[in-house]
Amino acid sequence: MTSESLQPISAPSRRTVVAAVGVAGIAVALTACGSEDEPSSESADAGTVLAKTSDIPEGGGKVFAAQGVVVTQPEAGTYKAFSSKCTHQGCAVKGIANNVITCPCHNSQFSAADGSVQKGPATQPLAAAEITVDGDSITLA
Missing domain, CATH: 2.102.10.10 (Rieske [2Fe-2S] iron-sulphur domain)
Incomplete structure (x- = not known):
């Protein structure tokens, strides 16, 4: 391998991490809500x-x-x-x-x-x- 083929790996920016966490949170929230066919966990009480x-x-x-x-x-x-x-x-x-x-x-x-x-x-x-x-x-x- 030559030094030209080695690229430094940079850490993701704070903005990228925050955006990814936000998208993951929305996905979790949507999954938790369920559909009309599935009973909601919120209705347990x-x-x-x-x-x-x-x-x-x-x-x-x-x-x-x-x-x-x-x-x-x-x-x-x-x-x-x-x-x-x-x-x-x-x-x-x-x-x-x-x-x-x-x-x-x-x-x-x-x-x-x-x-x-x-x-x-x-x-x-x-x-x-x-x-x-x-x-x-x-x-x-």
Whole structure:
């Protein structure tokens, strides 16, 4: 072999690595979603009774870590549910008070009524989750 035939191997750029990770993440997300013919892994907790209505304070809420949801009561008798995963960097939200859901990692704040961003650094709202209220039971739909 001559020195002309040997080419130095360069490491991929940061941009290439970030792009590849992003594409891999999208592929994983699409695979996890499944198709209409396949049962979704997210439906495993569907039908789970999360709480009694009396467990959710007005203007507050409760995080259900195992199910990945936060349930709120923004006004008397109105119950809402959202993903408990902060849209900034994926930390689990913790505190719910005065109709505000707070992420402890970077202090992003979300509306307990609709999941919208009230204070960044998050820029996207919390994803809505489906619940049903039957009598005094709140169930993950």
